Amino acid sequence: MSRPLLGVLGGMGPLATAHFYRMLIEATPAETDQEHVRVAIWADPSVPDRTKSLLGEGPSPVPVMLDGLRWLQAAGADCVVIPCNTAHAYVEELVASTGVLVLDMVTAALQSCQAVRPGVRRVGVLATRGTRAAQLYERAASRLGIEVVQVPFAVQREHVDTAIRTVKAGGDLAKAARSIETAARVLHALGAEVGVAACTEIPLVIAGAGRVLPMVDSTASLVETALVRLAVRTGP
Amino acid sequence: MSRPLLGVLGGMGPLATAHFYRMLIEATPAETDQEHVRVAIWADPSVPDRTKSLLGEGPSPVPVMLDGLRWLQAAGADCVVIPCNTAHAYVEELVASTGVLVLDMVTAALQSCQAVRPGVRRVGVLATRGTRAAQLYERAASRLGIEVVQVPFAVQREHVDTAIRTVKAGGDLAKAARSIETAARVLHALGAEVGVAACTEIPLVIAGAGRVLPMVDSTASLVETALVRLAVRTGP
Incomplete structure (x- = not known):
């Protein structure tokens, strides 16, 4: 009832x-x-x-x-x-x-990538080091026949980790958005056709990245x- | 612990x-x-x-x-x-x-009015008809030595009720904000020194009203x- x-x-x-x-x-x-x-x-x-x-x-x-x-x-x-x-x-x-x-949430985000870009082969993932270490996206993607691309660790540390920390601390969101845009450029250069904001802090600073690559918001x-x-x- | x-x-x-x-x-x-x-x-x-x-x-x-x-x-x-x-x-x-x-929340909002305008005597309240009927603000204000001013019922119906309904329905927020600004002008004309957004939908459309009268957000x-x-x- x-x-x-x-x-x-x-x-x-x-x-x-x-x-x-x-x-x-x-x-x-x-x-x-x-x-x-x-x-x-x-x-x-x-x-x-x-x-x-x-x-x-x-x-x-x-x-x-x-x-x-x-x-x-x-x-x-x-x-x-x-x-x-x-x-x-x-x-x-x-x-x-x-x-x-x-x-x-991980499979949901990857399925959104397939909806945004039908037949997508290579998805770029912006995530925490924890998500990367646990290979959450790699494992779910392999079940869907998708390959995952990640940023090199220097970019991870300097841009992605910093942006996530800034959002969590309620810091300078415009600066964090520029970091995420830089990371999206790297993913694009590595052949990603779609990007995933694969940390729930990232969608809050995703606007710039969306101009580089179609971005899927894992929260959405x-x-x-x-x-x-x-x-x-x-x-x- | x-x-x-x-x-x-x-x-x-x-x-x-x-x-x-x-x-x-x-x-x-x-x-x-x-x-x-x-x-x-x-x-x-x-x-x-x-x-x-x-x-x-x-x-x-x-x-x-x-x-x-x-x-x-x-x-x-x-x-x-x-x-x-x-x-x-x-x-x-x-x-x-x-x-x-x-x-x-009601007493909290009235105390904020006292903080915004020390010695305030007359507070204008924008609320639902339910809040008005239950005299929530009037009763709490009398304990603090404050007088409450409300908009006439025609303004309530045409501007306040409509704005609240629009926010609840996820409608045109800019239009709702203009309605709330109109209501704030009426409260100001009736002698209100401070206004209270006394319905939790109103703070979402309060920007224009703030140019007419110092507005206290009951949610804040x-x-x-x-x-x-x-x-x-x-x-x-």
Whole structure:
């Protein structure tokens, strides 16, 4: 009888969660409050840094994420989204412990690339070092017959990592946008036909990069997947 | 040991909740994810329309709000905010049923008026018809020695109600902003020294009104009160 409930395991980072929620609302065809999606958001930014953990430099984020996931489960969430690409390295473990249905942001983003550029062979990915270390995009892409291109580590460190840190700290967004544009140029030079903003901080500073390469926003892909799953909107 | 948890009883409307959450993040002094506030958001937009209920034209929103409040309580929320002015008509009843500490958005907004204009006597309020019918601002203002001015009902219907409905429907925000500016001119003519955007949809279209009258954003006042309560920042 009750309408479906979307669980959001958020806070990684908080701004990315707020951005996801706002995009979800804007993408929902609704004239009144009552037509919008029912959402429960657990945004605990004290989740340990995912990249540090994947690089062996910090504690596992899994216990704190499990706390949140259990609360969303108890709240009656029909499915859960995690608006953080890097956190997807832990999805298998989280699902095994809870049985919760977690929508896959990484596959959703790659499928958006196929929609933007049908027959795409080479996708450029802008992500955290954690996402790279866990090979999240490489593994999902191989299942779809796509090759992933990444920026060299010097560009990663100087431009991508810096931009992500700037967004998380609420810093100079215009400067961060220029860094992401530089990284997009490198991906383009390496043969990428489409780029993915594969860290939920990056879509906030993606405008310049979009002039270099068609850019897919992984957050938008996750919104679309969630709306299809909740039957608010049918898939393409 | 665990850091405090802010509960948000949201969805009234969804965009106002997303706006509150984003403002909370932006107002928090933090360099990393981990320094941000822990937040649980229950955003069930199926809560029946508060204004219709207060005008005797629809069912009570209290049962659905109580469901949400109980989830936030179970999640361990130390205090709860409700980013919807009109919903404050039900706070007494909600607190009596649950014992949850609900921060008072209406008083927070009026205190912001006193901070913006020390010694202020007359505050203009832009609100829903529900907030007006429940005399939420009038009652809180009388405790602070402030007089409340409201727009005549024709202006309410033609400009304020229309603007709120437009924001909720994701409509033409520029047009809604012009309506709110017109209403602010009327409040100014009626002697208001400061205006309050006393419906959480209005701050989204407040820019023009701010050129007519110093405008207090009730959402910003609630953010500030929450941060003080959570000891993220100490009061002025």
